[in-house]
Amino acid sequence: MLSSLQRTALGIIFFLATVVGATVGYMLYGWNFLDSFYQVIITVFGVGFGEIRPINTPGLRILTILVIICGTSSAVYAVGGFFQMITEGQINKALASRRMNREIESLRDHVIICGYGRLGQILARKLQESQQPFVVIDNNSDRILQAEEKGYLILEGNAADENILHTAGIQKARYLTTVLPDDALNVFITLTARELNSNLIIIARGELPSTEKKLKLAGANQVILPATIGAERMAQMITHPAAIDFLDEAEGRRNLNELLAQIDLKLEELSITLNSPFVNRPISEMEIGGQGAFVIVAIRQLDGKTVLHPSHSFILQDGDTVILLGHEGDLPQFARRFSMKRTGLTYRGTTF
Template sequence: MDAGLKESAERSNLRSAVRKSRPQVRLPLLQRIRRGATFLGAFFVVSVVGYRWLTGCTWLDAIYFFVISVSTVGYGETSSARPEVQIFTIGVIVFGVVGVGYLVALIIQSMIEGQIEHALGVRRMEHKIEHLKRHAIVCGYGRLGQTITKELRRRNKAFVVVDKDPDIVAAALEEGMLAMLGDATEEETLLQAGIREAETMVIALQSDADNVFLTLTARNLVPKLRIIARGEQVATEKKLHQAGADQVVLPAVIGGRRMAALVTRPNAAEMLENFTNHEKIDVDLEELRIPDSSPLVGKTVRETGSRQQHNLMIIGIRRAEGSMVFNPAPDDRFEVDDTLVVMGRVDDVHTFQRMHRLDCDNPHIG
């Protein structure tokens, strides 16, 4: 409950920040509109005072003269006004028509520009999404969603953000992300986000019920899609798996275990935190797949010399049939389509991957 309140407050603050920053985009045009309105107001005062002073009429008559002059309605085929009044009226008509036309044109321009820019922006975004392949779809751009997208951007993983809050979507767009406004639980929204070409969907909505429903919807649309879903309640984990989620993440449970580890095994917990936080140490985890053309096929862990030659640790092997080997033995052999989980500096991983012709989804590598 507290986490939900905190996330709602953060989203509210984000919306406020976006609203404060948006007027700057239209500032030059708004300034011109204000100047046009100021000119028209000043011109109205000068014209009304001028008519009253020249003709000695009432204030109402002076306003009447101004309106029919600026509107070009006119007084008839001939005028009985004195020459000086006629000259003044000519000036009122010329400057009045120009002033009103200028102000109206600016207002229309602002409306048309906004609609055109919005339409072009939406079309450009749709065009980019249509050409995405093997991308991720992040449903929900709250605290968790922002953390996820930050890491995806660091890893150069293509993704699309989907959220139904227009201010939140605007904030994502201003960050340079591909973002869509819509209800992620609707099939049409998921199709527009390119779910049929997506590789992974991350479901991080605030409601467990919405997460379960979205998982079921996405699984029915794309049976082979990898779905990673968030759950707030422990009881929701089973429901998410039944709905079709491949992995379920319970932030409260993970946070509790991490805090307990800091109490019981502080050094081990700190080391694990460093491994998962690239900002603290220059070490990263990477996955490398072994194609049939790699010289690693048939070799043992010992024969790779990963630790001695490349300063890497092979901490796991995902076999082609799906089983995972943790801390493989020196005599374990590599097979085609095995995926190595290695830990080391990015440059060392790059060298290892290039030397053994391994596949890697991370554009930073290879």
């Protein structure tokens, strides 16, 4: 079956062939070129200006009949293909939008990225590499087109709009990141998102150090200050160049677990739920159950607060996430034995 573009091209070619052939036909009956071409045009389009010369022979009449049939049919065929091309574009766009909305509706525990600028693009690429589902929200049509070309799930609109956030599935999302270069917008998006989902983990970007407190008050769990991070990185390169070089080489693919895997170690995240045997129990009981297979590095609480090097008497609560460092083969066995959920993200084949 021909595509709409092929139909349009075929119709135009057939129309031009009809015009050329008919013009030559009239000229063979002794008409000059201008009269012949004019007669073909008024015949095909039926403008009713009358005949240039009498059509009084069977040959001329048959030729004129063929011009009417072939010229009109080819013109209608070409115009029909053109409108089909326009209609198909609109239909395909509408179908693609519906398909994307259905995919977004089916998401669970996904990430919402507000802003597809430089940070948003890097974040989206990393999440795609880790096979973590996400939705991009941006109000710039050019950036939306870039994200669409990458195959990302996208929504065009204002990320501070409640309707847009609902469409992005904020009630079922696990994370929301707002990485716009405007601190005021990031604060407003954080306020709106926190109101819509009190359990959402919000990671916000801040340009100015003074914005960090405002974002935390608005409901952000974590605040990232790119300028501060960049400056600290530069300072580390100056004060600890050997260590930084070692880590850069060991990262290779910028993955800490790949470095640990070389010495048979692995970082793992296990969640504490209501049916967990360790809920409302001290960390020491988990360590005893692990029989020395791991070290508890930190606890991330439900409100987003991280407790580093927790004491043995620290009481685990429902919703806490325990970050463990242990032998690669022991951690999954421990999780299965105590029916604990592994909550980490998979990054290039490695679980965090």
